[in-house]
Amino acid sequence: MTQRELEIIEIIRNNPFVSQQEIADLLKITRSSVAVHITNLVKKGIIRGRGYVIDERDHVSVIGGANVDIVGYPFEELRKADSNPGEVNVSIGGVGRNIAENLAKLGNHTKMFTVVGEDVHGDKIINESEASGIDMSHVSRVSEYGTGTYLAVLNKENDMDVAIASMNIFRKLDRKYIDENRQIISKSKVIVFDTNLEEDVLHYAVQLFKDNKLFLDTVSHTKAMRAKKVIGYFHTIKPNRMEAEALSGITISGKEDLEKVAKYFHDEGVINVFITLGEDGVFYSDGRNSGLMKAKRIIPKNATGAGDAFQAALVHAELNMMSIEEKTRFSMAASIMAMSAYTTINPEMSVEKIEEIMKNMEEK
Template identity: 45%
Template sequence: MTERELEILALLKRNPLIAQQSIAEKLGISRSAVAGHIMNLTHKGVIKGKGYILAEARYTVVIGGANMDILGCPVGPLQIGDSNPGSVTCSPGGVGRNIAENLARLGSDTHLISALGKDTYGQMIMEQCQQAGIDMKACIELNDYSTSTYLSVLDSDSDMHVAINDMAILERLSVAVLKSQEEIIRRADLIVVDANLSAESLEYILSNFSDRPIFVDTVSCAKAKKLAPFLSSIHTLKPNLKEAEQLSGMTITDACELPALANWFHSQGVKRIFLSMGSDGVFYSDEGVQALVPAIATQMVNANGAGDAFLAGLAHGWIQGWTTEESTKFAMGAAVVALSHIATINPNMSEISVKRVIKESLC
């Protein structure tokens, strides 16, 4: 689908009875152009009846954190222990939420299960998610907790220097809450979770839905430890090298040792593993096929969110039925799109923009 068709589809998902004129006004195009796009969507089988009845689509459920990201960026070298001139921006974030928004912008039908406070930040997150086309009906909104916040400060190289997160509200995304959404989780073609969830909630998901492919983002070394007892239930795992070393107990000193590290995870039941190697690229291993894929050269504006875009790219590739190699290259392109914008989510994220990055990297 084209970018314009994806925009129209997102509006139809939110309101199947929306008038063509209303769509035209929201997108700044003519009514006749909207009619043409809707005809194309009908021919493609995406729309299958009057009232914009949408064809049953394969969908992903993402379960994890939703934060307001507060980002400080100095204009020069970061001076520790001093006040630094620079810029401070706010944008919706959170690993699970970031993956969900990237997935939706790539064109995949996406549902998010998370916890928000009934406050200004929570309202901003809810509105942006809905505008991006994420189904938010399974999210809980709480009066007695504040929406999660993630405060980070970049260094002069636009990489994270330090961060603090306040995610107490996520403890309320309990097993009882997840059980209330069991039907939507079980019907999903793909489940994506992040390790921000409590150990109890992770155990519930990984123990009860392992008949579905489950993709897991390890988030950090501290949070990755919670996954150790449940590796056999994980289809696709995306750790960085430090997180993988901690989970396995292995220490890697040379790239030639990466296959052995991946094989250890396979011996624990993990079907696919994607090791993030930073500027060295990504090492993937899937059913005996292993490769180190070099990073795509790019000018980094903000490192926050690149890993989330990568996992969203993998999830999108799985839903589309692509090979692991195709999905990996696409995911790396998605990470580059994310890196090139100051906000955690690049508003220009789309399947078309990612494929353009991949094409340009081959020139």
């Protein structure tokens, strides 16, 4: 918002029935200028209806997983049943939390709703997430379980050899927790769900907040199925090819099938459908416009955070009222930005950097 818009909002907040001429007199500008600002504020969804009711929704809520990733890298060939010299990296992750950090880096007021343990890993998640700009004030800390932990051992080629996911704590991401935070979540401009929630909790929360714009991150083929019965409540979904097939029951072998899958989701109630196809690009549809968008192939430094960046960029694009094509291009550029760093989340992630990548995409 501009400084003038902020001044007008403050005047309206103090007197919702103030006239445009009174606003003009207070700010010493013309009434026609006030009318233009009011129109822009209505278009942005910040004020609505007669009497200038201010929509106090000022944040994005992300409901989902936050965990610690512990990854071991051997220096030589991995020897089973033995101690291997190497390095161990400890970082914070979780699909929901990663989406929240990308959203914050794009300049969005973002609140995270998740559970962590009363342990050092919980401290690490909260402290580092707050440092990245996420509001973690509503995160629940529980003593019954340890913080969600993903432990992986890689081979010499840096591919996963074996891993253990300790995620029992998400049993506490339950209906009671959702109810306790109902008021603040309901005031969100957008609510993003990942499917780390148990199926019954996901269904409960989705129906509870059905009047909000809901975005879904499917996480994985198996977890995506938790959302099948409530898929129509979502404004925007972003499955990959396998997840889209599983959710729709339609096999995808070409663009015609992608159109059929999109129609299935639109008929269920979904507004925007994005199906990620790896190297084949992204299929997009809003029921009126659809297409397949590709970007120049790159060699990623780390591809693990590409989907999280894409999801965050979709939310940012929606909040900035981009067209379906612009949303796709912006989000693909965010994915490229994510893959250009060795870390899961690119520390340089920003709208400006994404726009630079978009310019390069257009030039090519």
